[in-house]
Amino acid sequence: MKRRRSAFTELVGAGHRDETLARTVGPPVQKGSTVLLDRAADLYDESRPTYGRGGLATQQTLAHALGQLESAEHVRLFPSGLAAMTAAMTAVLRAGDEVLVTDAIYKPTRRFSERVLRRFGVEVRYHPARLEPEALIGLATPRTKLIVMESPGSLSLEMQDVPAIAHLARSRGILTLIDNTWAAGLLFKPLEHGVDLSAQSLTKYVGGHSDVFMGSVATRDPGLGKALDETVWDFGWSVSPDDAYLMLRGLRTLPARIARCGESGLQVAASLAGHPRVAEVLHPALPGSPDHALWKRDFAGTAGLFSFLLEPCPPEAVDRFLDSLELFGLGFSWGGFESLALACDPQLGVRLHEPPRRGPLVRLNIGLEDPADLIDDLARGLGTIEG
Numbered sequence: 001m002k003r004r005r006s007a008f009t010e011l012v013g014a015g016h017r018d019e020t021l022a023r024t025v026g027p028p029v030q031k032g033s034t035v036l037l038d039r040a041a042d043l044y045d046e047s048r049p050t051y052g053r054g055g056l057a058t059q060q061t062l063a064h065a066l067g068q069l070e071s072a073e074h075v076r077l078f079p080s081g082l083a084a085m086t087a088a089m090t091a092v093l094r095a096g097d098e099v100l101v102t103d104a105i106y107k108p109t110r111r112f113s114e115r116v117l118r119r120f121g122v123e124v125r126y127h128p129a130r131l132e133p134e135a136l137i138g139l140a141t142p143r144t145k146l147i148v149m150e151s152p153g154s155l156s157l158e159m160q161d162v163p164a165i166a167h168l169a170r171s172r173g174i175l176t177l178i179d180n181t182w183a184a185g186l187l188f189k190p191l192e193h194g195v196d197l198s199a200q201s202l203t204k205y206v207g208g209h210s211d212v213f214m215g216s217v218a219t220r221d222p223g224l225g226k227a228l229d230e231t232v233w234d235f236g237w238s239v240s241p242d243d244a245y246l247m248l249r250g251l252r253t254l255p256a257r258i259a260r261c262g263e264s265g266l267q268v269a270a271s272l273a274g275h276p277r278v279a280e281v282l283h284p285a286l287p288g289s290p291d292h293a294l295w296k297r298d299f300a301g302t303a304g305l306f307s308f309l310l311e312p313c314p315p316e317a318v319d320r321f322l323d324s325l326e327l328f329g330l331g332f333s334w335g336g337f338e339s340l341a342l343a344c345d346p347q348l349g350v351r352l353h354e355p356p357r358r359g360p361l362v363r364l365n366i367g368l369e370d371p372a373d374l375i376d377d378l379a380r381g382l383g384t385i386e387g
């Protein structure tokens, strides 16, 4: 008689079901490090997943959806938006190369360039955020391998003529990478304008609820897709299926949320533009902005993130203003459903081409609240700053 297997053994193998799953609206959250292969011959067949680190059903579904959003052939996921940017740079740069970076780049991307790229023998040079495309290409040397753009730029929201820069770069054999987080892959499609690599922090608008980190890099070029793949494997990056599920859930409502936040943001921006304590509103979608024509030509809409300059006042007055706000959280990040405010001046010191600014810079993330309430809150808060 066959001996009954012990509970130890039974329980290790218990509960596996092979039936196909009931179809739900969202993808299954497939958790797995080990992937079970059918036959020994499959163990080293690299044409299919043999290990979970690179992502299984949930991550693949998200990557596929992002590919549709960005009209990209290849999308890779990373544990954060910063990791997406550093991965894209690492995938294409090598010792002896030079990279040209906009001065308005997200500060941690700059820190990576300073601390890591330099250490590995890559020369990093910064240029003014609004430098004309011809002048930017004029900075290139035979060693220039990559141009890194961010448009609108972090905190100060300067726009770049991305199609022109991409076109000129390509004609010189220089690759282009953009941090497209403000547009969330939705309002602006860099790959359709000749950019080689489009990165974004999904943590912002795609996640949309300020509770999960992830980043993506999209490309149409198979060679760059392969270089990104290799970078993912070489560095050992992995994203969790639970987080990928949340990102995919956020993606469903992205257009509705960003449209509402963008529209409210424009109303708030217009109210600030007329305020006596406000020197200037920095918002490319606001008519009268120096970048308005570029935004109108290239973008299908606006996000709800913008900044403004106060009339000159001491830092304590800026803090008093921020502390008095009732509807704006004080905090980093943006793209969530809730409004946030941030004093920017402590972050601007690293910039090399920062134009003299009239007064302190404040950034607002406009969320889903009623814009009339936000406008009242800001007007009351500005009243705490003496004229």
Ligand SMILES: *Cc1c(COP(=O)(O)O)cnc(C)c1O
Binding pocket: 080, 081, 082, 083, 106, 150, 154, 179, 181, 182, 201, 202, 203, 204, 213, 214, 215, 333
């Ligand atoms: C927040 C942000 C990032 C980094 O995203 P994380 O997911 O927080 O790492 C990159 N670029 C821009 C423009 C950002 O605002």
